[in-house]
Amino acid sequence: MQITSEALERAIEELAKLPGTGRKSAQRIAIHLLKQTDEHVSKLADALIQLKKSVTRCSVCGTITDTDPCSICSNHKRMNGVVCVVEEFQDVYIIEKTNEFRGRYHVLGGTISPLENIGPDDIRIKELLDRIADEDESIEEVILALNPDAEGEATSYYINKLLKNYEIEITRIAYGIPMGTELEFIDEATLSRAFASRTSF
Amino acid sequence: MRINRLKLQFFRNHEETEVQFAPHLNLFTGPNGAGKTNLIDAIHYLCMTRSFVASSDQYVAHHDEKYFMIDGDFEGEIRSSFKVSCSYSRGEGKKIFVNDSPLDRLSDLIGMIPVVVLSPEDRKLTSEGPAERRSFLDSMISQISPKYLRDLIKFRKIRKQRNKLLQEYQGPLSMLKSYLEPWDVQLAQTGTAIIFKRAQVLEKFKEYLAIQYQSITGLNLEPTLRYESICDKYDSHEQIHEEYVNQIESNFEKEAEREQTIIGPHRDEVVFYLGDIELRNYGSQGQHRLFSMALKMAQLFYYSDELDDLPIMLLDDVFGNLDQQKIDVITEALTKHSGQTFITSASERPFDQEMFKGSEQNVWFTVENGTVSSKF
Numbered sequence: 001m002q003i004t005s006e007a008l009e010r011a012i013e014e015l016a017k018l019p020g021t022g023r024k025s026a027q028r029i030a031i032h033l034l035k036q037t038d039e040h041v042s043k044l045a046d047a048l049i050q051l052k053k054s055v056t057r058c059s060v061c062g063t064i065t066d067t068d069p070c071s072i073c074s075n076h077k078r079m080n081g082v083v084c085v086v087e088e089f090q091d092v093y094i095i096e097k098t099n100e101f102r103g104r105y106h107v108l109g110g111t112i113s114p115l116e117n118i119g120p121d122d123i124r125i126k127e128l129l130d131r132i133a134d135e136d137e138s139i140e141e142v143i144l145a146l147n148p149d150a151e152g153e154a155t156s157y158y159i160n161k162l163l164k165n166y167e168i169e170i171t172r173i174a175y176g177i178p179m180g181t182e183l184e185f186i187d188e189a190t191l192s193r194a195f196a197s198r199t200s201f
Numbered sequence: 202m203r204i205n206r207l208k209l210q211f212f213r214n215h216e217e218t219e220v221q222f223a224p225h226l227n228l229f230t231g232p233n234g235a236g237k238t239n240l241i242d243a244i245h246y247l248c249m250t251r252s253f254v255a256s257s258d259q260y261v262a263h264h265d266e267k268y269f270m271i272d273g274d275f276e277g278e279i280r281s282s283f284k285v286s287c288s289y290s291r292g293e294g295k296k297i298f299v300n301d302s303p304l305d306r307l308s309d310l311i312g313m314i315p316v317v318v319l320s321p322e323d324r325k326l327t328s329e330g331p332a333e334r335r336s337f338l339d340s341m342i343s344q345i346s347p348k349y350l351r352d353l354i355k356f357r358k359i360r361k362q363r364n365k366l367l368q369e370y371q372g373p374l375s376m377l378k379s380y381l382e383p384w385d386v387q388l389a390q391t392g393t394a395i396i397f398k399r400a401q402v403l404e405k406f407k408e409y410l411a412i413q414y415q416s417i418t419g420l421n422l423e424p425t426l427r428y429e430s431i432c433d434k435y436d437s438h439e440q441i442h443e444e445y446v447n448q449i450e451s452n453f454e455k456e457a458e459r460e461q462t463i464i465g466p467h468r469d470e471v472v473f474y475l476g477d478i479e480l481r482n483y484g485s486q487g488q489h490r491l492f493s494m495a496l497k498m499a500q501l502f503y504y505s506d507e508l509d510d511l512p513i514m515l516l517d518d519v520f521g522n523l524d525q526q527k528i529d530v531i532t533e534a535l536t537k538h539s540g541q542t543f544i545t546s547a548s549e550r551p552f553d554q555e556m557f558k559g560s561e562q563n564v565w566f567t568v569e570n571g572t573v574s575s576k577f
Contacts, residue, residue: 112383113362114362114363114365114366114369115361115362115365117369119380120380149355149358150355150358150359150362150384150387151362153383153387154362154383154384154387155383157382157383157386157387158382158383161382161383187347187348187351188346188347188348189347189348189351189352192348
């Protein structure tokens, strides 16, 4: 094979590193971009550069933001006393889409996992304790909303244990049946957990 | 449950094979190396996501090819008709599709099509180490309880995390303990669920075992089994859990020193007895073979009572080493099992042609060089 454009080859190589893009898709994207106007491609390149340049982490909750503190942490209409602890900033986005939760967040940036060499000190647990100790924040309730896998459970357990020393309420989101499904399609584990954490009607 | 049609592409020596099966007995005869076992191994793939012969998928692809494909049409009591496919390629690995939609986890397939395999490898069950018996038990229970399988997978994960901590942690022991705690809680919870389920299943299973052993051998030697885990009694979940928590506590220093999890169902053992003698150490070769056969026949009839769908039975080359009387006993037991059965055999001698001629229930196939054709 002979390559007539080194630049095209380089673009394909870079694109192929993106998640979910194999070499074939990368090729398609690169060729598509070649056919676009200069302006269109500059816009895309600029968006990518800005993405990296202007997005930072909120110094309070740890989510991604263009302004520090983020728009949620600086919104005075939100309930200051309630903090929802999540694993990653994507989870903030997902919970926000529901429009149900009116408190604020705390993003851990991962879960405890010895196999990946992540210990309690490697995720933002200390920052959570600082926030609780901070009287200006006046936190009264911490809601744990971590994934129900082994690592999420271990992390919830660890945080719960640390927080017992503080005079705040600690809750966790319920385990249960997803809406819009039928009981017969629910796996046993979910169903038995849903029974254990049933609520009064 | 039954499989009506099987299609193979580049699966071992089957370049392209398509077979329609009979609802009851399917017999495959032909010379060694013709591809008989490969056929029923392909069925096993569609039930358990893996081979019962080869240890790795990559050896299963046809010699020059980098992929294989298995397709089967199934018919059951609850789902009247569905299709299961398994594809493997060296680049993308293995994927399972049910009615053409991919499963998120391979393990979601297990239990959908219950299967029991009898093969010459079974003698390891009684003669080799406890890992063989644990894996028999796990595979048997996983097919009737999806929760059990999930607990097993979760337990393995927790144990890995915990072992890593035990191996790498360098600080003071009291700190190690507080780091272990979030994992200990889950270890005890999940481990208890596994132990309790194993004890429950074995309690029922041993009755089936006694009946099958006696009907195969015609002897009055009573086969029994003893489940050995972390406690002496397995009557209640709470009791096991309490014992588990205590033992994690009292073995902390030992675990820290050995740098691994030593309390739990991953060290369980099932001891088999014939009368008073312990089979593993004192049984003869013949006793081992018949006992392991009884284990599998017991699994078949246990499933038949426990599940809505009758299991698919696969018998790989087991008739070769048996005398005619035992063959008759097994064939009779299989006729009692009204589900679908697949038998491979190098020899045609043990089988009665009259059962297959003109029958819609049974088919006799001959296999040669990866080509399958029906005999009559």
